[in-house]
Amino acid sequence: MLRWGILGTSFISHTVVKSILASPNSRITAVFGRNQARLDEFAAKYDIATKYQDLDALLDDAEVDVVYVGLPSHMHSSAVIAAAKKGKAILSEKSLATTMEDSHAMIAAVKEANVFFLEGLMYLCHPLMEKVASIVKSGILGNIKGMSGYYAANIWKKANPLGMGTIYNLGCYPVSLVHFIMETAYGSGAFEKRQVTGLGNLFNEGSLHARDASLNVRFDNGVLTTIQSTDSFGNDFSFSIQGDKGVLRFKTNPWLPLAGDNIMELKIYGGATEEIVVPALMDAFGHQVKRVEDCIAQGLKEAPRPSPSWANSVEIMSLLTEWEADIKKRA
Incomplete structure (x- = not known):
């Protein structure tokens, strides 16, 4: 039985806690929060016996x-470093951090402490992504030539502005999926060789950040990628993988895979169009909890692909921060 401590009582903690409690192999023993009223409410709702307002406690x-x-x-780095020093295994919410300095410091800390660490890009733990990888590797799409993605949700009022806006709230999802496809199709290193153009609408609410952002990337092997992300309006998604023989499109949200049927459409140019259904017994958050349980039971410090390795998480962050920097440079 894996015993969890929860850091934070925000809306995302509610979602993850429900998945932890649904697992027969996990239970929650403690929760930390700075706001006493919210902490009491959270602990009562999920029957968590031990409450702390001090992180170190x-x-x-x-x-x-x-x-x-x-x-x-923006608080991930200090919390992860402190947890690693105490020898705790760690699941830390996406995005990894908001700066490369913090990102490198986090990974250095978990390496030194030799503890399990996983960034919470939960959708990469779902069987849907294993199916995507098998399609890309099969060659049915031909050589991957391009990708396009869009993610929009009106969540900016819920998000701490110091979290640096839509790039780190939502843009991390399509960027991490581009990373996964590039690595699957062309191996490690292909993602890092690129030219980047970022545009966006900036807001200053205690930090200068983008609520609306677009990204164009040309990788050195010729793959072209376009991404748009906003947390200021809407509730929509799209993602497609274009090869020189066919295209794969998601009909259900690739970043919130379901318990039930997850659906993609495979179209061969000049040929048939096939609907591909990937059923699952749990949603992405449930599979993420199971991934953590399985890795810790096996003594692993990093989760296997499709989940992000420590190096993968840093590589994803490198493009997120580059995207942000290019928007600010052009503003």
Whole structure:
């Protein structure tokens, strides 16, 4: 039985906690939060016996095996470093951080402590992504020539502005999927060789960040990618993978895979169009909890692909920060 400590009482912590409680192999022993009223409400709702307003006190709790970091992105680094020093296994919410300095510091800390660490890009734990990888590797799409993605949700009022806006709230999803496809199709290193153009609408609410952002990338092997992300309006998604023989499109949300049927459309140019259904017993958050359980039970420090390795998470962050920097340069 894996014993969890929860850091943070935000809306995303509610979602992850429900998946932890649904697993027969996990239970929650403690929760940390700075706001006493929200902490009390959260603990009562999920029947969590031990509450802490001091982070170090939770990390010193011998009844906690693994911590979930559900804090805003700009607070991930300090929490992960502190948890690693205490020898705790760690699941930390996406995005990894908001700066490359913090990202490198986090990974250095978990390496030094030799603890399990996984960035919470939960959709990469779902069987849907294993199916995507098998399609890309099969050659049915031919050589991958391009990708396009769009993710929109009106969540900016819920998000801490110090979390740096839509790039780190939502843009991390299509960027991480581009990373996964590039690595699957062309191997490690292909993602890092690129030219980037970023445009966006900036807002200053305690930090200068983009609520609306677009990204064009040309990888050195000729693959072209376009991404648009916004957390200021809408509730929509799209993602397609274009090869020189066919195209794969998602009909259900690739970043919120379901318990039930997840659907893609495979179209061969000048040929047939096939609907591909990937059923699952759990949603992405449930599969993420199981991935953590399985890895810790096996003594692993990093999760296997499709989940992001430590290096994968840093590579994804490198494009997110480059995207942000190019928008600000052009503003």
